[in-house]
Amino acid sequence: MLAGKTGSGKSSFVRMLGGLDVNGNEPVSDGGLESCTTKPTTYVTRYNGRTVLLLDTPGFDDSALDNLAILTDIVSNLYIWALQDKEIHTHGVVFLHDISETRFGGSQQKTLQLLKSMCGPEAMGNVIIGTTMWSDNGTKRQAQTIRVPDGDEDVAKSIIGDLLARPPTKLLVQTELLIPPHTCEATTVGRIAIPEGKREAERLAKEMEEQKLEAERLAKEKEEQREKERVEDRKRYEEEQERSRKEMEDRLEEEQKKNAEEREKREEEHQREREEYAEKQRKEREEYQRKQEEDRERYERERAEDRRRQDEAIAAANRRAEEAIRRAQEELDDDGWCPIIFRLVTMIVGKALGVL
Template sequence: MQSDWGPSNDFGTQVRSRLVLSSLAVDGYEVVGDQAADEKEVTIAVMGATGSGKSTFINLASCSDLSINDGLKSCTSEVEFSRAFGLAGKTVRLIDTPGFDDTTRSDTEVLKMIAVALSQMYKDGHKLTGIIYMQRISDFRMTGISRRNFHLFRKICGEDTLKNVVIVTNMWSEVNAERGLAREDELASDSMFFKPALDKGAKMMRHDNTYHSAVTIMLQLIPNTPTPLLLQAELIEQEKDIAQTAAGTELARDIEEQRQKYVEELSELQQEMQDAFRERDHETAEELEHAQEETKAKVLTIEQQQQGFKGTFASMAAVAAPFVAAAAAAGVTMLLRHNVHQMRSHSPPP
């Protein structure tokens, strides 16, 4: 007989598993079903690369219906809230965030969106209880982009907040056990990957795409003492420009390195094109001219990003508008004002 906690593609089985779990105690914590939670609302942010399973995890854990995509195209173009749900005597809400490799927005726009959402919450007196960072164990290797994304994530959190972070590896069904274990060990033990964060108190857990797995992960975070992220403190307490924050400085450095790379490439293309003209190789010269125009466009795009990557929290009001609207639509107005009254948790439909 299949366990209530085993993987299942049958939605009815998943729902039944949730209902069974709502009446049990998991790891010593009572899991609240259709009962009133206390006044303490727990907010957990979920971050990670595009396609890492953030929205899928949130939908599974909270019975929400955030948009998901099976491919690499981003469906999370704004900061989104899950429905509220009860767990371990608390009212819990998860926050979905776009990845820095978002397919529809630049990295600077993504950082601004995340900064506005987190800063507005902190300004209104609400701190995150925990942060989940999603990582695909199915990735063949940790690419430079993946390392960069996690490095930016650490700059957002700050060293003191890493104790409230759980790094979640998922998509285990897409690799065999031996390869998955080898990758997990590499991620945890290599100083190029997650080891420095784990040494600072972050945890690393597996997610097998079951509700029980999602609950077990969240139960690691619920008892945490809510702590402001470094980015929140920099923007609100220190009143820094976003480009002056640790995450902003890191991202600006990456963008400038990328610009320099394209400028050097442009110079090389120019020299090759001149050589082709001298040799009267008009076909090659035409191809090089086309490549040169494409590279010029990339440089211009990056320079426009650099120009727009400024603004204190107050001057980012326009960016905040979608977040405030999303918060209101999700019923998070009370959360933002830090005036949370008793709310009834939502059980999945029978």
């Protein structure tokens, strides 16, 4: 099992050993203060032909999970291992600590306290403390403390080899879980963590109640403020409606006045157009009558001139006929067979007169 504060390098340790989960994925770590391991996860790797299970656990100072919930998940996994004791042998715990932290803070001390409660005195000999985040390489052993430079696979494998060389052991919590009632509450670590968890839950419940009351108070104040704003908005709306109505009435009255003036102006323009049209029609009729009169007078003059010319032509024809008759008469007196010619001339003259 791997334990330690969030960001101490547990997931990186698993990757150095080539551990993969049931889906064949490596553990994810962003290298920051936020934990990427949100629940205990088992990874499988191989060492010297042996299958090794690595239980990567979230830190108890995790920002995403409650400590009691984390502990319950870890205990559940260890209980499963204890039930499969013939197939799975627990060889120990690797506790990783970030060496760049100059103080062993409260969260680390809390983790160690819970770790001791889970392991018990007999299994503490199978606990190795590894210090991580070293800037240089190398392996240095001081009692049960091992220096683990970042990315040094040899050191990680030496730790696993050290644990596998030791006899398998059962953590205290695993032994206690095999005894009825098989619950976390009945274990040593549970008796330590659960009361604290309950106190924390009560504290959180109290805070939540206080927050609820505060939220209700704020909601009431906000609702009162909203009601006040709604009243003011309604008043402004009514005033705006009244102002809009007055403006609309004034605009309508102005438009009606303007329309009346435009209608009057159009009527005057139409009347003027009608008068102009009537005057134009009158002038056209007069011009037409004048032209008709001129045409009639011209026709009368032309008829009179035609009658005059006809009269002159008839008179001229009569004169020619008389002259022809006279000459014919004279010739008749001189020649006895001329009566026939006289009749012919008379006929011709008569036809000529008939044509005219």
